[in-house]
Amino acid sequence: MIPPLPVRDGVGPTRLRVPESGPWATIADYVVERFDHLHPEELRRRFDDGEIVAADGRAIGRAVPLGAERFIWYYRDLPVEEPIPFTExxxxxxxxxxxxxxxxxxxxxxxxxxxxxxxxxxxxxxxxxxxxxxxxxxxxxxxxxxxxxxxxxxxxxxxxxxxxxxxxxxxxxxxxxxxxxxxxxxxxxxxxxxxxxxxxxxxxxxxxxxxxxxxxxxxxxxxxxxxxxxxxxxxxxxxxxxxxxxxxxxxxxxxxxxxxxxxxxxxxxxxxxxxxxxxxxxxxxxxxxxxxxxxxxxxxxxxxxxxxxxxxxxxxx
CATH class of the missing domain: 3.30.2350.10 (Pseudouridine synthase)
Incomplete structure (x- = not known):
């Protein structure tokens, strides 16, 4: 599957499979529960800002119902990493x-x-x-x-x-x-x-x-x-x-x-x-x-x- 988003800062986008049915009314509700270690409003902001997209690159808003898309794509937040002190x-x-x-x-x-x-x-x-x-x-x-x-x-x-x-x-x-x-x-x-x-x-x-x-x-x-x-x-x-x-x-x-x-x-x-x-x-x-x-x-x-x-x-x- 070809990613709808380009490589950014050397890192490709992440793909997440979304269930077709479940107790969540929207895709955003599922993502909020799936990543419950992150702040819910920050996740919903990413939907509002068009940072979560479908396989064809269309932005997915927070109101898009569950089942509308099989996969979503997004960029992971880059963690603060300790440099490895050796060079390829x-x-x-x-x-x-x-x-x-x-x-x-x-x-x-x-x-x-x-x-x-x-x-x-x-x-x-x-x-x-x-x-x-x-x-x-x-x-x-x-x-x-x-x-x-x-x-x-x-x-x-x-x-x-x-x-x-x-x-x-x-x-x-x-x-x-x-x-x-x-x-x-x-x-x-x-x-x-x-x-x-x-x-x-x-x-x-x-x-x-x-x-x-x-x-x-x-x-x-x-x-x-x-x-x-x-x-x-x-x-x-x-x-x-x-x-x-x-x-x-x-x-x-x-x-x-x-x-x-x-x-x-x-x-x-x-x-x-x-x-x-x-x-x-x-x-x-x-x-x-x-x-x-x-x-x-x-x-x-x-x-x-x-x-x-x-x-x-x-x-x-």
Missing amino acids: DILYRDDDLVVIDKPHFLPTTPGGRYLQESALVRLRTRLANPDLIPIHRLDRPTAGLVMFSARPQTRGAYQSLFERRRVTKVYEAVSALPGDWDPAAPALGGQPAPVVVRNHIQSRKGELRVVVDGAAEPNAETVVDVLGVGRSATGEAVLHTLLRPHTGRMHQLRVHLASLSIPILGDRWYPALLPEAPDDHARPLQLLARELEFTDPLTGAPRRFVTRRTLTQVPLA
């Missing part, structure tokens, strides 16, 4: 594609308490391009490569690369070195390296973490190999791994390494969900999207992008 780097840019090196802690897209402080909104403002859309995403704690479509006319060609698994992705991670590590016979989860991890990962609405269904057909696969072991800059004994995911399930790499008993350093969700805490910028999640490689669907030319970032806890040479 643009590695490549042309008329169709933008590739960035995302820092740890920066979300790819708006969500939760992050709106302006997201890679998408920052880039739309920075490049003066409201048409930018991410072709894939990285979790907020993960750093590395993210590709953005720069214009709608060619977006589908790049999106189809990921849908058809035509993009080779390489990650690296750092974990605590297992206590039983044998340098003469490197093993991960009791198997000689490299290992292939396959299982069924399922995300559930309203839950932060994904779950593994051991009885279901595998839908997630990652090849995990060893890059090195040693002491990090902080003196920790660490294991440096190379990850080649063949699928792109939510939290796949974090779940797969935790299943091998080598959870990623800095991971507060897997294998155990730790209490929520402020970001510790000195100890980011040790997961990095390192390489993206594919054949350009527009030109047929080979493309390969490599991050310029490094993980802080890699073994020292």
Whole structure:
């Protein structure tokens, strides 16, 4: 569904589904109850001022009856956000594609308490391009490569690369070195390296973490190999791994390494969900999207992008 309102300050409008029937006489009455944490008269003022619109862009007044519109559109009030003190780097840019090196802690897209402080909104403002859309995403704690479509006319060609698994992705991670590590016979989860991890990962609405269904057909696969072991800059004994995911399930790499008993350093969700805490910028999640490689669907030319970032806890040479 094409939004009837343009992107403003790098942020697109929000769409809200309106019930066709209910105890509310008007759409405004429903909105007032739906957002009962906001002042009712401020919400009604927004209807009076034409800030709430229908799918065709028509302003919806406070007297429009319930059921007259299936969806309404509006701009969210921009919250006061604490700046994330890290900057995304643009590695490549042309008329169709933008590739960035995302820092740890920066979300790819708006969500939760992050709106302006997201890679998408920052880039739309920075490049003066409201048409930018991410072709894939990285979790907020993960750093590395993210590709953005720069214009709608060619977006589908790049999106189809990921849908058809035509993009080779390489990650690296750092974990605590297992206590039983044998340098003469490197093993991960009791198997000689490299290992292939396959299982069924399922995300559930309203839950932060994904779950593994051991009885279901595998839908997630990652090849995990060893890059090195040693002491990090902080003196920790660490294991440096190379990850080649063949699928792109939510939290796949974090779940797969935790299943091998080598959870990623800095991971507060897997294998155990730790209490929520402020970001510790000195100890980011040790997961990095390192390489993206594919054949350009527009030109047929080979493309390969490599991050310029490094993980802080890699073994020292």
